[in-house]
Amino acid sequence: MNCLTAHSPSDKGAVRNGRPLLRERGQHEVFCGLTGIIWLHRKIQDAFFLIVGSRTCAHLMQSAAGVMIFAEPRFGTAVIEERDLAGLADMHGELNRVVENLLDRRPDIRLLFLVGSCPSEVIKLDLERAAEHLSRAYAPDVRVLAYSGSGIETTFTQGEDACLASLVPVLPQEPDTADRSLLVVGTLPDVVEDQFLRLFTALGIEPVRFLPPRRSTDLPAVGPQTSFLLAQPFLDGTVRALEKRGAQRLAAPFPLGAEGTTAWLAAAAAAWGIDPERFQQATELGKKRAERALERYRDRLAGKRVFFFPDSQLEVPLARFLANELSVDLVEVGTPYFHQDYLAPEVDLLPPDVTLSEGQHVDKQLERCRAARPDLVVCGLGLANPLEAEGLTTKWSIELVFSPIQGYEQAGDLAELFAQPLDRRQRLGV
Amino acid sequence: MKLTVWTYEGPPHVGAMRVATAMEGLHYVLHAPQGDTYADLLFTMIERRSKRPPVTYTTFQARDLGSDTAELFKTAAREAYERFRPQAMIVGSSCTAELLQDDPGGLASALALPIPVIPLDLPSYQKKENWGAAETFYRLVRAFAGAAGQRSAAEPRERRPGARPRCNLLGPTALGFRHRDDVREVTDLLGRMGVDVHVVAPLGATPADLARLGEADFNVALYPEVANVAAQWLKRTFGQPLVATVPIGVGATRDFVDEVARVAGVDPAPALAGEPSRLPWYSHSVDSTYLTGKRVFIFGDATHVLAAARVAAEEFGFTVAGLGTYSREFAREVREAARAHDVEALITDDYLEVEAAVADLQPELVLGTQMERHVAKRLGIPCAVISAPVHVQDYPARYSPQMGFEGANVLFDTWVHPLMMGLEEHLITMFRDDFEFHDGAAPSHLGTAALRADRASEPEPAVPSRLSADEAAIGWAEEAELELRKVPFFVRGKARRNTERFAHEQGVGLITVETLYDAKAHFSR
Ligand code: SF4
Ligand code: SF4
Numbered sequence: 044m045n046c047l048t049a050h051s052p053s054d055k056g057a058v059r060n061g062r063p064l065l066r067e068r069g070q071h072e073v074f075c076g077l078t079g080i081i082w083l084h085r086k087i088q089d090a091f092f093l094i095v096g097s098r099t100c101a102h103l104m105q106s107a108a109g110v111m112i113f114a115e116p117r118f119g120t121a122v123i124e125e126r127d128l129a130g131l132a133d134m135h136g137e138l139n140r141v142v143e144n145l146l147d148r149r150p151d152i153r154l155l156f157l158v159g160s161c162p163s164e165v166i167k168l169d170l171e172r173a174a175e176h177l178s179r180a181y182a183p184d185v186r187v188l189a190y191s192g193s194g195i196e197t198t199f200t201q202g203e204d205a206c207l208a209s210l211v212p213v214l215p216q217e218p219d220t221a222d223r224s225l226l227v228v229g230t231l232p233d234v235v236e237d238q239f240l241r242l243f244t245a246l247g248i249e250p251v252r253f254l255p256p257r258r259s260t261d262l263p264a265v266g267p268q269t270s271f272l273l274a275q276p277f278l279d280g281t282v283r284a285l286e287k288r289g290a291q292r293l294a295a296p297f298p299l300g301a302e303g304t305t306a307w308l309a310a311a312a313a314a315w316g317i318d319p320e321r322f323q324q325a326t327e328l329g330k331k332r333a334e335r336a337l338e339r340y341r342d343r344l345a346g347k348r349v350f351f352f353p354d355s356q357l358e359v360p361l362a363r364f365l366a367n368e369l370s371v372d373l374v375e376v377g378t379p380y381f382h383q384d385y386l387a388p389e390v391d392l393l394p395p396d397v398t399l400s401e402g403q404h405v406d407k408q409l410e411r412c413r414a415a416r417p418d419l420v421v422c423g424l425g426l427a428n429p430l431e432a433e434g435l436t437t438k439w440s441i442e443l444v445f446s447p448i449q450g451y452e453q454a455g456d457l458a459e460l461f462a463q464p465l466d467r468r469q470r471l472g473v
Numbered sequence: 474m475k476l477t478v479w480t481y482e483g484p485p486h487v488g489a490m491r492v493a494t495a496m497e498g499l500h501y502v503l504h505a506p507q508g509d510t511y512a513d514l515l516f517t518m519i520e521r522r523s524k525r526p527p528v529t530y531t532t533f534q535a536r537d538l539g540s541d542t543a544e545l546f547k548t549a550a551r552e553a554y555e556r557f558r559p560q561a562m563i564v565g566s567s568c569t570a571e572l573l574q575d576d577p578g579g580l581a582s583a584l585a586l587p588i589p590v591i592p593l594d595l596p597s598y599q600k601k602e603n604w605g606a607a608e609t610f611y612r613l614v615r616a617f618a619g620a621a622g623q624r625s626a627a628e629p630r631e632r633r634p635g636a637r638p639r640c641n642l643l644g645p646t647a648l649g650f651r652h653r654d655d656v657r658e659v660t661d662l663l664g665r666m667g668v669d670v671h672v673v674a675p676l677g678a679t680p681a682d683l684a685r686l687g688e689a690d691f692n693v694a695l696y697p698e699v700a701n702v703a704a705q706w707l708k709r710t711f712g713q714p715l716v717a718t719v720p721i722g723v724g725a726t727r728d729f730v731d732e733v734a735r736v737a738g739v740d741p742a743p744a745l746a747g748e749p750s751r752l753p754w755y756s757h758s759v760d761s762t763y764l765t766g767k768r769v770f771i772f773g774d775a776t777h778v779l780a781a782a783r784v785a786a787e788e789f790g791f792t793v794a795g796l797g798t799y800s801r802e803f804a805r806e807v808r809e810a811a812r813a814h815d816v817e818a819l820i821t822d823d824y825l826e827v828e829a830a831v832a833d834l835q836p837e838l839v840l841g842t843q844m845e846r847h848v849a850k851r852l853g854i855p856c857a858v859i860s861a862p863v864h865v866q867d868y869p870a871r872y873s874p875q876m877g878f879e880g881a882n883v884l885f886d887t888w889v890h891p892l893m894m895g896l897e898e899h900l901i902t903m904f905r906d907d908f909e910f911h912d913g914a915a916p917s918h919l920g921t922a923a924l925r926a927d928r929a930s931e932p933e934p935a936v937p938s939r940l941s942a943d944e945a946a947i948g949w950a951e952e953a954e955l956e957l958r959k960v961p962f963f964v965r966g967k968a969r970r971n972t973e974r975f976a977h978e979q980g981v982g983l984i985t986v987e988t989l990y991d992a993k994a995h996f997s998r
Pocket of ligand 2 (some may be wrong): 096103
């Protein structure tokens with residue numbers, strides 16, 4: 044599991060990819076990895092996510108979802124109670140009972156994730172073992188896997204990393220004799236996946252598979268013939284698991300904005316040896332459309348000073364997009380975890396004078412933010428209204444995780460997400 | 474272990490946050506992992522508070538476990554004191570920290586901060602949010618009012634000659650359902666009787682204000698879930714009588730006025746003079762004939778559910794078809810009320826059980842929390858929200874109390890709003906085959922297009938049915954189906970169920986038009 048920052052209160056001396064990095068330790072104001080279930084359960088349509096945790100975990104899921112996904116969502120919490128804490132043996136029995144009831148009620152479920160939480164980690168409840176045991180009991184109808192989304196081990200999007208990493212060992216083996224294949228790793232909205240698939244086809248790259256798949260019965264095969272592209276920057280555990288299966292990562296920036304999308308596609312094209320002309324042909328239209336869409340926003344965003352609080356690890360690619368394609372001024376780009384291997388291609392594209400920060404001491408960061416008086420603050424839901432009340436304009440970062448923002452066709456939508464709050468403040472006359 | 478999807482109450486430390494966030498000059502240092510900071514958004518987003526809750530989280534990580542989580546707590550507490558300079562601090566653990574047994578109280582006292590530090594012991598694996606709020610409030614009241622000096626309960630409470638009687642309003646918190654507006658309404662009501670409000674707590678109170686609680690002549694517990702423990706302690710300690718009537722609805726508000734008058738020795742007349750609420754006349758006006766006997770299902774916290782049952786029956790002329798609460802602490806009171814309405818109380822914190830009960834009873838109106846709003850929406854039943862937990866739209870911009878005479882006006886408007894107006898319902902029944910009054914027609918003031926789109930997009934309610942296999946196996950003859958479709962849609966569900974139940978009881982396998990009308994005759998009173 045990824046751990047967060049070094050345990051020094053504030054470490055100004057650190058350097059990443061040749062850039063100074065402000066590393067901080069203090070109160071983090073970021074969700075835990077459980078939150079990833081909110082999008083993962085929509086993506087994998089026959090999976091259920093059973094958190095083994097406390098009332099707090101259940102309450103987090105309800106609150107973070109923002110709106111309640113009704114029609115019985117495919118997640119829930121097995122809430123540990125006082126009497127469970129009395130004896131461990133009993134707890135496994137209890138878990139079996141909950142799972143049995145659940146699967147009785149939801150015969151449509153083919154993949155069940157047991158999701159660890161802080162309480163289950165602290166009492167050392169062995170969910171991996173429980174999952175193995177349950178998997179045997181319910182084979183072949185239901186596969187049971189375990190991962191941890193606990194707040195002591197994962198920050199927000201790292202929950203998706205842990206989930207996908209738990210899937211990697213059960214992916215089918217691709218025969219060594221197979222043709223070369225491309226795997227796109229990280230949850231993307233279906234509509235974005237379909238767009239990318241069309242682009243890859245136009246480039247002549249196939250087969251292309253996606254992790255996570257839309258159904259657990261379509262697990263993508265992997266093997267030494269697999270090259271993979273990260274669609275999201277927070278997937279360190281998944282990368283390592285895939286590499287163990289012999290797959291190779293193609294280094295690339297992330298597919299945000301026209302520039303990012305082109306570079307991302309180009310990484311695959313280079314690996315497949317696609318000739319530049321064909322690449323140009325396949326991508327030209329989308330790229331032009333994206334640039335045209337962005338044109339409309341450049342006036343509104345150019346020169347605006349933007350401050351990022353750490354949230355999803357998407358901050359660095361987003362900042363690169365804002366700076367290079369919309370001429371935004373970056374004040375500080377905070378990220379919960381700065382993974383140099385995956386961010387190197389991004390950092391290379393960043394303007395030279397940007398302050399990068401990793402980890403968080405929320406009160407100190409708020410002080411810096413207030414002092415800088417940026418035009419736009421990208422932050423979590425707990426901070427947004429208080430900052431608005433102080434006269435700052437904010438963008439809820441969680442929307443950047445929940446909305447389709449990747450690829451050419453979404454470049455304009457992504458710009459719109461940043462332009463909206465500025466527009467709101469400008470229009471209001473009271 | 475209990476499988477939970479949506480919960481009515483958060484963990485007990487969220488209750489403590491509701492108290493801390495309501496107060497001024499108090500800071501809460503919570504030993505908790507980073508994910509628990511989600512609780513801030515309840516206050517900043519749902520309630521739209523413009524300030525962060527006064528809470529510092531230690532946000533310990535796996536790597537800190539066993540080594541220095543205690544040190545982390547001390548650093549967080551020390552820094553929080555220096556940064557926020559509160560008058561007092563509460564310290565405690567969330568569910569995860571409770572397992573670490575770091576003892577935040579002991580650690581904080583070792584810091585020897587120059588302010589009072591009150592340790593909270595909130596067992597996360599046993600208790601829930603409202604309990605946590607009540608316990609936190611009680612600990613604070615004891616610490617500050619207690620320190621201000623005790624008075625024997627037996628000692629007669631003398632007022633200075635000519636001085637107006639004073640009372641404390643206890644129980645309103647942050648994230649409460651209309652608490653802010655209720656406080657204003659009740660304060661005005663008391664004012665009209667010549668009674669002053671001495672301290673409101675926790676909402677808006679500082680620790681120093683809590684120290685003055687003992688000076689008042691009596692206490693009013695607006696929200697017993699939060700206030701009762703502290704109010705009972707104040708009664709024992711200071712001999713302050715407790716006004717326990719919750720003034721929701723016209724009848725309860727009148728009772729409240731009488732009770733206050735008795736306790737304070739003032740004249741109730743000024744508060745009751747004139748027509749302080751329009752509800753009685755609105756309910757008597759002929760349009761409300763169409764409200765009479767409507768079957769209503771009520772679920773929420775105990776305070777609001779008990780009040781709503783009385784208001785529904787006595788002030789709207791509804792029939793209480795079902796009544797329940799998630800506040801187990803008040804199960805006895807709710808059971809009693811249910812008996813009075815001849816129904817069985819549903820005491821549960823499992824919304825699936827509530828959903829099954831609503832599906833089974835097919836009420837014509839649901840009064841509940843945001844959970845029941847969703848349930849009712851899925852089942853196509855009108856719903857009004859009467860109790861926490863609620864969502865952002867239940868913090869209206871306008872003044873909108875539940876308590877007092879103005880509160881009764883608000884109840885009338887909000888409960889009737891989702892229903893057809895009387896005349897409208899009448900017309901629908903008369904012209905039910907007319908194209909404009911087709912099934913999808915919503916109350917005209919609610920916007921039909923929206924409603925239709927809504928229905929189309931919503932999945933068929935996969936409601937756990939309580940029908941036996943037998944009942945489900947009963948078939949409908951085609952002409953009976955057609956006849957059923959002529960029944961207005963808002964009672965059709967009920968008609969279908971009643972007919973099927975009747976058919977089952979009579980051993981009828983195929984429902985005909987005759988069966989339909991036999992059932993109608995059977996169930997009509
Ligand atoms: S639909 Fe309403 S009650 Fe449900 S989450 Fe959204 S705002 Fe809240
Ligand atoms: S931080 Fe831990 S205890 Fe809190 S909600 Fe997340 S997993 Fe549950």
